[in-house]
Amino acid sequence: MIEGSCHCGAVRLTLPETPEDLGSCNCSLCRRIGGLWGYYRPDEVGVSDPDGRLTGYVQGDATLTTWHCATCGCTTHWSPRDPAYERMGVNLRLFDPADWEPLPRRLIDGASW
Numbered sequence: 231m232i233e234g235s236c237h238c239g240a241v242r243l244t245l246p247e248t249p250e251d252l253g254s255c256n257c258s259l260c261r262r263i264g265g266l267w268g269y270y271r272p273d274e275v276g277v278s279d280p281d282g283r284l285t286g287y288v289q290g291d292a293t294l295t296t297w298h299c300a301t302c303g304c305t306t307h308w309s310p311r312d313p314a315y316e317r318m319g320v321n322l323r324l325f326d327p328a329d330w331e332p333l334p335r336r337l338i339d340g341a342s343w
């Protein structure tokens with residue numbers, strides 16, 4: 231299991247293992263965030279937010295909520311708005327670089343969707 235947190239530590243995330251690769255997406259939101267996404271089933275990801283700092287942002291097409299910490303601003307993850315969709319993305323940049331820097335990066339051309 232690996233654990234990461236936002237900069238201020240209010241939000242903590244746990245993952246069962248590192249992902250096989252990281253998604254780097256050039257869509258209008260991801261390119262601004264600069265997130266490197268690892269993909270998991272929602273039931274694999276632990277999200278701890280005891281002080282209720284997570285704030286959601288829903289993009290225009292309303293399929294995802296992108297979450298950030300209201301205190302320090304770090305984007306932590308995105309989750310599907312449809313609970314039947316069994317995939318979410320976690321920003322691996324919140325984890326120890328030793329866990330994710332060696333992983334291959336897959337460019338996702340979200341800007342063209």
Ligand SMILES: [Zn+2]
Pocket residue numbers: 236237238239240241283299300301302303304
């Ligand atoms: Zn924070």
